[in-house]
Amino acid sequence: MPVLKRVLLAIFAAIVTTAPAGAAQITDVTGRKVEIDLPAKRILLGEARQIHVAAALKGEHVFDTIVGWRDDLIKKDPDSYAGYLERFADIEKLPRFGYVPSGDFSLEAAITLKPDVLTLNLEAQEAAEESGFIEKAAAAGIAVVFLDFRVDPAKNSELSIAILGRLFGAEGQAKEFIGWRRLQIAVVTDRLAKASALPRPRVFIERAPGISGDVACCRTFGPANFGEMVELAGGHNIGSDVISTTFGDLNPEQIVVANPDHVIVTGSNWAAESDVNQFVAVGRGAGPAAARERLKGLMQRPAFENLDAVKAGRVHAVWHQFYGAPYEFVPIQQFAKWFHPDLFADIDPDKTFREFHEKFLPIAYRPGYFASLANGGE
Structure with a gap:
């Protein structure tokens, strides 16, 4: 079996195990084990910029299961938002949420959307834990899963892609994304390794x-x-x-x-x-x-x-x-x-x-x- 394929299989094996009653247990980037039915039917993106990954996994069907998202894409990356709005006009109607660490995320509004899962960035972990946010969400039937593409990408990016692949029912596409990404980085790193004396x-x-x-x-x-x-x-x-x-x-x-x-x-x-x-x-x-x-x-x-x-x-x-x-x-x-x-x-x-x-x-x-x-x- 090729090395890359073995590594990708190990990544996916590390994040999910079968749990009773047909559910699955996902291990997020914090090491928390979260039980959830997969694939998730209703997903709330705690950071809208996670669409850059979700869209790579689900293509034209990416918004089929997204019921809401944070307001960061339209505020911090409006050019990308415009690109998605051009292709998916209905996203203008998607409910938008604030940021958990800032205290302006409305859990009450989220509960009305009945999401199965809320994806949060690793930076939100401390605030979510100290405020009891995770327990309150769980009491309402919302699983909280932490992802990370920013704090320690080398450690967590591939794991986060794999987690989103499980949540969206796109494991095969997640593996392909991870493999393609690695090959493009290797275009540079392999050549540099052969030119080791380069200043x-x-x-x-x-x-x-x-x-x-x-x-x-x-x-x-x-x-x-x-x-x-x-x-x-x-x-x-x-x-x-x-x-x-x-x-x-x-x-x-x-x-x-x-x-x-x-x-x-x-x-x-x-x-x-x-x-x-x-x-x-x-x-x-x-x-x-x-x-x-x-x-x-x-x-x-x-x-x-x-x-x-x-x-x-x-x-x-x-x-x-x-x-x-x-x-x-x-x-x-x-x-x-x-x-x-x-x-x-x-x-x-x-x-x-x-x-x-x-x-x-x-x-x-x-x-x-x-x-x-x-x-x-x-």
Whole structure:
């Protein structure tokens, strides 16, 4: 049996065991064992951005069993929401919910929808446990299952895909998704392994600059999430030298001293949330000229204007929402092209993501997920 197939079978065996009365027992990313009839007939997405996975599993039938979702997709990723709305006009009527840790999720409203299961992000675990939310939901017949595509993607992304595959009755598609994703990452990692003496450029990746006037600089990533993507792509994430958690902050002086070879900022269409509107709006269908102008503006901040990366034009933007969906293979391929253009001259991340849409997703592909400055910032 091929190694990849054995690994995928092990992942699915780890999350589900048969329980009495035809139910199944799922083990979520926290290690909790949750008993539920599978596939679930009525699903409430505690984060709407989980649609990026669910749609890859169920295609045109993805909304057949979704009875409601959090309001984050329309607020934080409206371009993707527009793509799904274009294909599925009725989702405008789907009930929307707030965020459990913020205290604005209405369990009473959720109960009226009679969901079998509520999927929550790992970040919501502490608030859900301390408030008794899980027990209250269970008393109403709602199973709570935690997923994670953000805090520790290396550990939890494949497991979370597998869990959603079980919930949606799409185990075969989940295995195919996981396998395809691994192969696309290996396009980069296998080649880097064969070029082991290759120098790794120092990279600073800034989290969501220009979204809030309260934070001028410099939110970043530690060794997980985008920080890990940088490493897998053959770079060295300078945030990992200081930060051991998934997210953290560097001060401007640390950026100046590190003088990175590349600067990458994450961006999205945050018009509904931003108080300053200086973010780089990359994402589905984004305009490259407008993105480059925003990127140039961010590099005029005192911590950045004299960096070697900025002077050389090695400044880039990446779609922020890659940080919460298991589509890491796309930025990993793009980062590799930025860091090692000769070694990866033949790979095309845009083509890869287009092929992913055509193979797995029910919505059409629109480019716009990256932007870069040329030499001198022009």
